[in-house]
Amino acid sequence: MRQAIRAAALLLLMGASSSWAAPSPGAEPVYQSTDGSRVSLADYRGQVVVLNLWAIWCGPCIAEIPELVELQRRIQPHGATVIGLAADSGSAEQVLGFWRRRLDLEPSYPLWLASMEEANTHFGATLVPLTLLIDREGVIRERLLGAHDAETLMERIQPLL
Numbered sequence: 001m002r003q004a005i006r007a008a009a010l011l012l013l014m015g016a017s018s019s020w021a022a023p024s025p026g027a028e029p030v031y032q033s034t035d036g037s038r039v040s041l042a043d044y045r046g047q048v049v050v051l052n053l054w055a056i057w058c059g060p061c062i063a064e065i066p067e068l069v070e071l072q073r074r075i076q077p078h079g080a081t082v083i084g085l086a087a088d089s090g091s092a093e094q095v096l097g098f099w100r101r102r103l104d105l106e107p108s109y110p111l112w113l114a115s116m117e118e119a120n121t122h123f124g125a126t127l128v129p130l131t132l133l134i135d136r137e138g139v140i141r142e143r144l145l146g147a148h149d150a151e152t153l154m155e156r157i158q159p160l161l
Contacts, residue, residue: 028138029122031085031112034092039112041138048080048160049134050153053125055116056089056098061129064147065103071150071157072109078161079136082109087116087128135160 028040041049052068054061065084072082084107086095092113099105119125123132124143133142133156142156 029118031114031118032092034096034107034111034113036092039110041134044081044083044134045138046079046136048075048078048136048157049132050075050080050082050157051085051123051132051134052082053085053087053114053119053123053128053130053132054089055087055128056095056102058128060147062102064129065099065105067148067150067153069105069108071153074150074154075157075161080157080161084109084111085114085119086111087114087119087125089113133157133160 028042030038030040033039041051050068050071052064054064056062068082068084075081089095089098092111095111095113096107099107099111114122116125116128119128119130123130123140127145129145129147131144131148131153132140133144135141141160144153144156148156
């Protein structure tokens with residue numbers, strides 16, 4: 001029974017995400033970075049981006065962060081970056097404090113702030129973690145629901161590098 005419920009939920013999520021359409025060029029939403037600057041994906045045009053939508057209250061998201069740190073180390077020399085979009089996770093100070101206290105890490109990739117509503121509106125995110133693989137032209141090439149390890153993410157992003 002449990003497996004049937006999970007399968008139905010997954011099919012529902014896949015159906016909901018397939019109707020998502022990328023914003024038109026020049027219409028990328030603007031977010032606040034934890035350093036206080038205003039940022040958008042347009043700022044990263046020319047780079048491959050691994051956009052990870054996560055939250056400080058999400059267990060799988062927390063478990064995935066060290067894998068994203070490792071991925072960042074591996075992809076940065078190739079003109080690529082991980083960006084963490086923290087959904088409904090509080091202020092910049094709260095997000096940075098979470099990294100430092102709970103994870104005992106300094107962020108190694110940019111962290112942006114958004115509401116879950118914005119994440120849903122802009123990226124079709126109904127659940128986190130959700131990882132989007134974005135090519136150098138800013139086109140979302142793949143949507144990965146759930147937590148993933150660095151090796152799996154590296155295999156998926158390799159063709160874009």
